[in-house]
Amino acid sequence: MAEMTYRDAINLALKEEMRRDRTVVTYGEDVALYEGAFKVTRGLLSEFGELRVRDCPISENTIVGVAVGAAMAGVRPVAELMTVNFALLAMDQIVNHMAKVRYMFGGQTKVPMVIRMPGGGGSQLGAQHSQSLESYFMHCPGMLVAYPATPADAKGLLKTSIRDDNPVIFLEHELLYNSKGEVPEDPEFLVPFGKAVVMREGEQATLVGYGRMAILALQAAQQLEKEGISCEVIDLRTLVPLDMETVLASVRKTGRAMVIEECWKSAGLGGDIASRIYEGCFDTLLAPVRRISGLDVPMPYSRKIEKLCIPQLEGIVQGVRDLLNEPF
Numbered sequence: 302m303a304e305m306t307y308r309d310a311i312n313l314a315l316k317e318e319m320r321r322d323r324t325v326v327t328y329g330e331d332v333a334l335y336e337g338a339f340k341v342t343r344g345l346l347s348e349f350g351e352l353r354v355r356d357c358p359i360s361e362n363t364i365v366g367v368a369v370g371a372a373m374a375g376v377r378p379v380a381e382l383m384t385v386n387f388a389l390l391a392m393d394q395i396v397n398h399m400a401k402v403r404y405m406f407g408g409q410t411k412v413p414m415v416i417r418m419p420g421g422g423g424s425q426l427g428a429q430h431s432q433s434l435e436s437y438f439m440h441c442p443g444m445l446v447a448y449p450a451t452p453a454d455a456k457g458l459l460k461t462s463i464r465d466d467n468p469v470i471f472l473e474h475e476l477l478y479n480s481k482g483e484v485p486e487d488p489e490f491l492v493p494f495g496k497a498v499v500m501r502e503g504e505q506a507t508l509v510g511y512g513r514m515a516i517l518a519l520q521a522a523q524q525l526e527k528e529g530i531s532c533e534v535i536d537l538r539t540l541v542p543l544d545m546e547t548v549l550a551s552v553r554k555t556g557r558a559m560v561i562e563e564c565w566k567s568a569g570l571g572g573d574i575a576s577r578i579y580e581g582c583f584d585t586l587l588a589p590v591r592r593i594s595g596l597d598v599p600m601p602y603s604r605k606i607e608k609l610c611i612p613q614l615e616g617i618v619q620g621v622r623d624l625l626n627e628p629f
Contacts, residue, residue, distance in 0.1 A: 302483040302484065302485055302486065303483070303484055303486050304481055304482065304483055304484070305452055305481065305482075305484050306452060306478065306479055306480065306481050307449075307451070307452045307455050307473070307477045307478050307479070307480045307481075307482075308339060308340060308341055308478040308479065309452070310452035310453065310455045310456040310482075310484045311341050311417075311455050311456065311459055311473065312341055312342065312343055312344070312345075313456055313484070314455070314456040314457075314459040314460045314463075315327060315341075315342065315345060315379065315459070316344070316345065316348065317460065317488045318459075318460055318463045318464070319345070319348075319349050319353065320488075321488065322377060322463075323353075324375060324376050324377045325353075325377045325378075325379065325463055326352075326353045326354070326355070326371070326376060326377070326378050326379070327342060327345060327353070327354055327355075327378070327379040327380070327381065328354065328355035328356070328357050328364070328378065328379075328380060328381070329356075329357055329364055329380055329381030329382060329383065329417075330356065330357055330358075330359055330364075330381070330382075330383050331356060331383070332345070332354065332355070332356060332357075332381050333345070333346040333351065333354045333355055333356040334346065334356060335356075337381065338383050338384075338419075339419055339475065339478055341381070341417075341473075341478075342354065342381065360390075361382055361387045361388065361390040361391040362390055362391045362393065362394050364380050364382065364391065365380060365382075365388075365391040365394040365395055365398075365399065365416065366391075366394045366398065367380075368380040368399075368414045368416070369394060369398050369399050369402065369412060369414065369468075371414070372411070372412045372413050372414040372468070373402065373410050373411070373412060377413045377414065377463060378414045378415070379414070379415045379417060379463060380414065380415070380416050380417070381416075381417045381418075382416060382417070382418045383419075384418065384419055384420060384430055385418035385419065385420030385432065385433075385434050385472060386420065386429055386430050386431075386432050386434070387418075388416070388418055388434065389434075392437075395416070395438070395441075395444075395470075396441050399412060399414065399416075399443075399444060399468045400441050400442065400443030400444045400468060401443050403443070403467065404443055411466040411467075412466075412467065412468045413463075413464075413465060413466045413467070413468075414468050414469070415459070415462045415463055415468075415469045415471050416468075416469070416470055416471065417459075417471045417473065418470070418471070418472055418473065419472075419473045419474070419475045419478075420432065420433060420434065420472060420473070420474065420475065421433055421474040421475055421476060421512065421513060421563055422563065422595070422600050422607060422610065422611050423475070423476050423607065423608075423611055424475055424476065425602055425603075425604055425607060426600075427600065427602045428599035428600045428601070428602075431600035431607070432600065433562075433563045433564035433565075433595065434564070435448060435472060435540055435564060435570060436564055436565075436568060436569055436570050438470045438540075438541075439540050439541055439570065439573075443467075443468070444467065444468040444469065444470055444541070445462070445465065445467055445468070445469045445470070445494055445539065445541050445542070446469070446470045446472070446539065446540040446541040447459075447461075447462055447469060447470070447471050447472065447494070447538070447539045447540070448472040448474075448511045448512040448537070448538070448539070448540055449473070449492075449512070449538060450477070450510075450511065450512055450513065450514075450515035450516055450536050450538070451480075451482045451516075451536075452480065452481065452482040452483075452484045453482055453483060453484045453485065453490075453492075454492050454498075454536075454538055455473070455477075456484050456485075456490065456492075457485075457490050457491050457492030458471070458492045458494075458538065458539070459471060460490070460491050460492075461491045461492055461493065461494060464491075465494070472512065474512045474513040476513055477512070477513055477516070480516070492538065494539045494542055495539055495542035495543070495544050496538065496539075496544055496547075497535050497536060497537045497538055497539075497544035497547040497548065498535070498536050498538060498547075499533060499534070499535055499547065499551065500515065500518075500519050500534040500535065500536050501519055501522050501523075501532070501533060501534040502533055503522060503531040503532040503533035503534070503555065504531040504533070504554070504555060505530055505531045505532065505555055505556075505557065505625060506530070506531075506532050506533070506555050506557040506558070506559060506621055506624055506625065507532070507533045507534075507535060507548070507551040507552045507554075507555045507557065507558045507559070508521065508522060508532050508533065508534045508535070508558075508559050508561060508617070508621070509535045509537065509548055509558065509559070509560045509561065509574060510534070510535070510536060510537070510560075510561040510562070511536060511537040511538065511540065511562075511570075512563070513563065514561040514562060514563055514612060515534070515535075515536035515537070515561075517561065517612065517613075517614050517617055518532075518534045518536075518561050518617060519534045520614055521614055521617040521618045521621065522534050524614070524618055525618060525621055525622075530621060530622075530625065532555075532621060533551050533554070533555055535547060535548055535551055540570065543574075545574075545577050545581070548574065548577075548578065549577075549578065549581040549582055552578055552581075552582045552585070552586070553582050553585045556585055556586060556587035556588070557586070557587055557588050557624050557625065558575075558578050558582075558586075558590045558591070559590070559591045559592070559593060559617075559620055559621060559624055560574045560575055560578075560590065560591070560592050560593070561592075561593045561594075561612055561617060562592070562593070562594050562595070562612075563594075563595050563611055563612060564594065564595055565594065565595050565596075565597050566592065566594035566595065566596070566597055567597050569592075569594055569595075571592040571593075571594055572592070575590040575592060578590050587628070588624055588625075588627045588628060589627065591620055591623070591624050591627075593612045593616060593617055593620050594612065595610055595611055595612065596609070596610040598610055
């Protein structure tokens with residue numbers, strides 16, 4: 302095990318998979334010479350050359366469209382979009398082509414491609430560059446969606462994504478890039494899809510999160526422990542497939558649940574999870590399922606107002622306190 306940042310864990314996963322399989326290529330805006338907007342592709346051009354690491358024009362629909370064709374032809378492209386917000390310019394290629402080609406061809410072709418996209422708020426990037434769009438991709442069948450919270454999962458999930466024969470949306474929160482953690486150095490270290498992880502065991506409430514929200518949930522549980530409140534924390538890790546079995550088992554044990562999401566509350570992932578918890582745990586719930594979500598507003602630029610629009614540690618802590626005092 303070695304301690305490294307979330308950024309370096311992704312970088313290591315890319316290098317290991319490109320060394321293992323010559324059909325793996327990566328390209329996007331500024332990923333080669335500039336080594337990525339967030340320096341995730343650092344060192345790839347010098348090691349693998351411009352045929353496998355390519356800078357692309359500022360055209361997201363072209364980047365994704367080329368990746369679809371390359372994947373169908375036997376290449377394993379890892380396309381980087383500079384931010385998830387720019388995926389909106391490629392939604393036709395993502396929704397109508399990438400996600401549907403294998404199904405429409407009756408399984409006669411594969412689409413082994415990954416789209417890496419940083420996103421999320423908290424960096425004062427304004428309304429058009431601070432969105433959490435995971436629900437958009439979850440809503441469309443035919444592609445997998447991963448959202449790692451820790452450096453180890455970032456490495457293991459990306460390697461699994463690259464090796465999968467189905468298209469994968471790989472989301473990375475911008476505020477996690479500098480976070481550090483222990484990462485297995487084994488080049489065969491993989492994290493499976495559809496398997497949530499219990500980050501912390503507890504008895505009184507289940508906190509469900511993903512990406513940066515899983516980290517905040519863990520911090521909230523650690524703080525609440527000082528007050529004698531025991532919380533179980535679950536990191537979903539992948540959103541498609543979604544591991545509800547682990548969530549339901551935890552909620553049946555604790556009797557209370559809170560879902561924490563950064564995306565907008567309206568039609569957000571939290572509502573889907575809450576509904577499934579009600580369906581699977583209604584007889585054992587001790588209180589209504591609570592949701593901590595992003596506000597239904599465009600993201601403001603002001604740092605103070607931006608913080609009001611994104612779930613914060615103190616809000617999660619108070620939400621758990623309220624949950625424990627709220628009878629059914």
